[in-house]
Amino acid sequence: MLIPCPHCGPRDVSEFSYQGDATRTRPDPASTDVKAWHDYVYNRSNPAGRHSEYWQHAGGCRTHLLVTRDTLTHEIQAVAFARAALNEGAGKP
Amino acid sequence: MVERISPLGEAFRPGTYGNLAEGPGVTLTEATPVTIAEAAAWPGSAVALSGAIETVTGLSLPAAPGAGVVGGGAVAFSIGPGRYLVAGAEGLSTKLQAAISLDMGTVTDLSHGRAALRIAGPRAEWVLSKLFALDFSPAAFPVGEGRATAHHDIFAQIQRTGGEQFDIYVFRSFARAFWQELCAAAEETGYEVR
Numbered sequence: 001m002l003i004p005c006p007h008c009g010p011r012d013v014s015e016f017s018y019q020g021d022a023t024r025t026r027p028d029p030a031s032t033d034v035k036a037w038h039d040y041v042y043n044r045s046n047p048a049g050r051h052s053e054y055w056q057h058a059g060g061c062r063t064h065l066l067v068t069r070d071t072l073t074h075e076i077q078a079v080a081f082a083r084a085a086l087n088e089g090a091g092k093p
Numbered sequence: 094m095v096e097r098i099s100p101l102g103e104a105f106r107p108g109t110y111g112n113l114a115e116g117p118g119v120t121l122t123e124a125t126p127v128t129i130a131e132a133a134a135w136p137g138s139a140v141a142l143s144g145a146i147e148t149v150t151g152l153s154l155p156a157a158p159g160a161g162v163v164g165g166g167a168v169a170f171s172i173g174p175g176r177y178l179v180a181g182a183e184g185l186s187t188k189l190q191a192a193i194s195l196d197m198g199t200v201t202d203l204s205h206g207r208a209a210l211r212i213a214g215p216r217a218e219w220v221l222s223k224l225f226a227l228d229f230s231p232a233a234f235p236v237g238e239g240r241a242t243a244h245h246d247i248f249a250q251i252q253r254t255g256g257e258q259f260d261i262y263v264f265r266s267f268a269r270a271f272w273q274e275l276c277a278a279a280e281e282t283g284y285e286v287r
Contacts, residue, residue, distance in 0.1 A: 007158045007174055008241065012226045015243055059243030061158075061173035085136055086174050 001074050006081055007061040015059035021045075022052040022066055022082075048072055054082060099123055100208050100268040104276075107287050111280035118216030118282025121275060124260055125209045126168075128185040132177045134198040139175035145192040146179055161239040163254050170239025170252045178239065178250055178262065180209070208268035210275060213258035216282040221259060223278045225249070231256070247271050 001013040021044055027036040049072055055065045064082035069075070080087050099105060101123055109117050134142035143154045150167040154160065154177070161170025167181030175198070179189060186202040193200050212220060218229040224244050228234060239252040247270070250262040263271045276284065 009159075011242070059246075059248060060241045061176070062241070063173055081174065083136065 003067060003076055004079050005057050005060060006079060007063060011060055015057060016055045017058040019054035019056050019064060022054045100265045101272050102269060104269050104272050109285045111283040113283040117285040119212050119214035119220055119279050120285045120287060122211045122287055124211035126180040127183045129180045129203045129207045130186045130189055131201045131203055132179055132189055132193060132198060134175035138197045142193060142198045146177055149188045149192045159238050159240060161237045161252055163237050168252060172239060172241045172250050206265055207262045208265045210261045210272055215257055217257050217259055220279050220282060
């Protein structure tokens with residue numbers, strides 16, 4: 001499986017570390033809604049198909065990436081820097 | 094300045110080794126510069142930071158990802174968005190720290206934390222291709238450019254410093270292990286250590 005890093009170009013998945021589900025939204029830190037926190041910490045939707053997730057190019061440029069991956073085929077459908085401002089003017093080497 | 098001891102120790106044995114039927118295919122040397130520093134920009138300051146590096150080193154640094162430049166007195170290459178590895182002579186870190194203000198970015202002196210191992214020769218691309226899943230051909234990896242990658246868990250930042258020459262920056266504590274790996278990979282082509 002190759003992930004096309006926006007900075008480094010296509011690299012083997014062994015250079016990347018998985019950083020979790022990118023679809024979650026953290027509740028307001030002041031919130032005491034137990035159900036909202038429980039859902040945020042423990043509950044995942046586990047979709048069979050298109051999924052949005054964070055990866056870090058830990059063995060490369062060390063940026064965090066927002067990857068859209070098909071969990072059935074491992075096809076990488078989209079990759080962008082997690083820090084949105086970096087995506088302007090991004091290009092492959 | 095305190096003189097640094099090579100991290101390669103007894104593993105550095107000058108001579109020729111391996112399959113020498115066609116002469117040594119590569120030459121392996123330690124090429125650790127006096128100063129190695131990482132300069133990193135805060136969000137939005139990448140252009141200003143590369144300009145400051147250019148001012149200090151006198152190099153012309155292209156903006157593209159992975160870009161780099163090899164000059165007489167210093168080298169620099171991109172290792173991530175807004176991040177550069179800069180290496181050169183004594184005092185370079187101090188000059189970079191003076192030119193890069195705290196609101197622009199940070200400069201970290203890595204002179205005692207990294208070692209640079211140099212592989213040169215007609216089979217250098219071949220030997221490196223055995224270690225890293227990268228395209229080392231001159232078209233994909235031109236002179237001056239840099240790549241941040243890893244060999245198993247040994248993090249490596251590689252710059253092409255000549256037509257048949259690469260400098261590999263590794264953590265100093267891994268340098269001896271990686272040097273031995275490099276020697277083992279070069280057995281097939283024959284290698285000279287000097």
